[in-house]
Amino acid sequence: ETGVTQSPTHLIKTRGQQVTLRCSSQSGHNTVSWYQQALGQGPQFIFQYYREEENGRGNFPPRFSGLQFPNYSSELNVNALELDDSALYLCASSPRLAGLTDTQYFGPGTRLTVL
């Protein structure tokens, strides 16, 4: 158990809809990263939040957005869902900026299916 939780576990949406995925980090971890993992692939970095500010972003369009709250929870929002957004979405927390070689602690993921 990593102490990181995600909700919901599974989600089915239709193309064009909006979705919010939630993550609760380990207490004291002020950095959260979000990843998208397509079936059979490695995770792709979406973005990272540090102390409630976006700290870095991967190659994802602006319809992917996030929020981080002072209580160690965070959200990933995806607007105008596309079929290719179907994937496992993972959040990971770490006690400081992940680029400073810290281990990231992953939640179990949310499986999103877009029909």
Added chain:
Amino acid sequence: SQQGEEDPQALSIQEGENATMNCSYKTSINNLQWYRQNSGRGLVHLILIRSNEREKHSGRLRVTLDTSKKSSSLLITASRAADTASYFCATDGSNYQLIWGAGTKLIIKP
């Protein structure tokens, strides 16, 4: 884009045998990490090796790093059925992100 490439893509061995997986990457790194993922769920950190280290051990795991060849290997000794999983290497990239390979799927046969 993915920086690491694991090799082989899939590996099937008998319980008790040793399993070796390799990872190659493209740009210079500060550290390299190995993670395990069971059945498409969350990733579990296994071991982190820094760029100035050549070898690291953790229980039945042995990781090596060759920065001149931009490669790393993960050895699991005396494999068990519970080791069946996908194994990923990840390197530190720009924007504080981890960059991942596509993984090696390991199957341990009883």
